[in-house]
Amino acid sequence: MIFQEVLMSAIKVLVVEDDEVTAMNLKMSLEKQGYDVISIADNAVTARNKIKIYNPDIALIDIGLQKTMDGIELAQFIRDKNPLPFIYLTAHSDNDMLAKAKKTEPYGYIVKPFDPINLHTTIQMALYRFKEERKRNSNIDELKSDREELEKLVYAKKLSDKPIVEFGEGYRHDTGLGETYYQNQKIKLTKKENAFIRLLVAQLGSVVDFEQAINYVWETKGATDNSVRTLVWRLRSKLPTDVIKNASGVGYYLEE
Helix, strand or coil, X not given: CHHHCCCCCCCEEEEECCCHHHHHHHHHHHHHCCCEEEEEECCHHHHHHHHHHHCCCEEEEECCHHXXXXXHHHHHHHHHHCCCCEEEEECCCCHHHHHHHHCCCCCCEEECCCCHHHHHHHXXXXXXXXXXXXXXXXXXXXXXXXXXXXXXXXXXXXXXXXXXXXXXXXXXXXXXXXXXXXXXXXXXXXHHHHHHHHHHHHCCCCCEEHXXXXXXXXXXXXXXXXXXXXXXXXXXXXXXXXXEEEECCCEEEEXX
């Protein structure tokens, strides 16, 4: 369980709170639980500077800092400029303020007066969620990178000396128009079917494996090898002959 994780190295916490008593209580409670309170800021400007200097792991921000929207504005600054999870400290029931705070997508709320156990739990949940978000974003970046490489491959084929690529018996693909024909009759394909054909044509003579197909055809995560198999099954039903061949357990290729 994430709540039972031992703090291998002290987590650096920035407290942004303009009430001195609350700030000191937070500091004592956090340090008692093994956190490193690297600094306390009582306004948004100071907090920004502290973030640059100390590079905290998480920030606790008073939602009504200086009795204004400064806490929310600071949180939005962090969301836009710094890869840092933040939690709101609030004693407010002001619906308008809470609605604006919600738009900054905080990693949690702690209601004042705070409970030490709830404080620890909320921080651990926020850190875990932030870690998973970074991992997910990293996977998305890798997916985009893979897709860009495949796009280059398709684009290179489009710019080649032979924009019309023939394959199988009577098939041709116009790389400029992105259209496929059989005996001069255009084959009506969906966006995903057409993308898969483009990829097969770009790698004519080679196997397109499942991972390549998923990265190129599906722009979002969630597709599986079975998604590719289903796509190929639908595509084959539209093609007059069996021109898409299996590479058992690996992927597919076009008959040349």
